[in-house]
Amino acid sequence: MENISPPSLLFGNDVAWWMANSQGRFKVKSAWDLMRSKHEQKRDYDLIWNRGLPFKINFFLWRVWKRRISTDDNLERMKINIVSRCWCCDKKKKETITHLFLTAPIVAKLWRVSANFAAINIEGMHLQ
Numbered sequence: 001m002e003n004i005s006p007p008s009l010l011f012g013n014d015v016a017w018w019m020a021n022s023q024g025r026f027k028v029k030s031a032w033d034l035m036r037s038k039h040e041q042k043r044d045y046d047l048i049w050n051r052g053l054p055f056k057i058n059f060f061l062w063r064v065w066k067r068r069i070s071t072d073d074n075l076e077r078m079k080i081n082i083v084s085r086c087w088c089c090d091k092k093k094k095e096t097i098t099h100l101f102l103t104a105p106i107v108a109k110l111w112r113v114s115a116n117f118a119a120i121n122i123e124g125m126h127l128q
Contacts, residue, residue, distance in 0.1 A: 064101065071097050 020030040048061045063069055072084035072095040086095040088104045101107060115122040 064097070067097055069097055069100075071095050071100055073097065 017024040018026040018030065020034045021027060044065070045062075048065055049058050053061075067074065072082060074097070075082060076084070084094040086093045086099055086104060088100065088106055091105075093099055093104075102111070111122060
């Protein structure tokens, strides 16, 4: 608002002035920007939405981050009754997003190998 200076009034006539941009002209884009709520960009999303990765991988990572993967626990939450079993391990545990991506034995081994390769100590670390 401080950067906007309406044109001087000539001969006492009023002039319509759109206050959402510095030119004083109405534009749909300026109205949209005024109405939508802008959120501070999160660093987490910069890591998920990476231009170097294929879109389908970015989208999958975003779905995992938002817990929108169709695992048995999410299907159960949507009132879809199924018998839950993790097919990645022998213990026949309930398939949850945490189990599938963090705690299943084969996944834990994969995380350890990847972390060792990258020289990262993951002992005691959690996804959250």
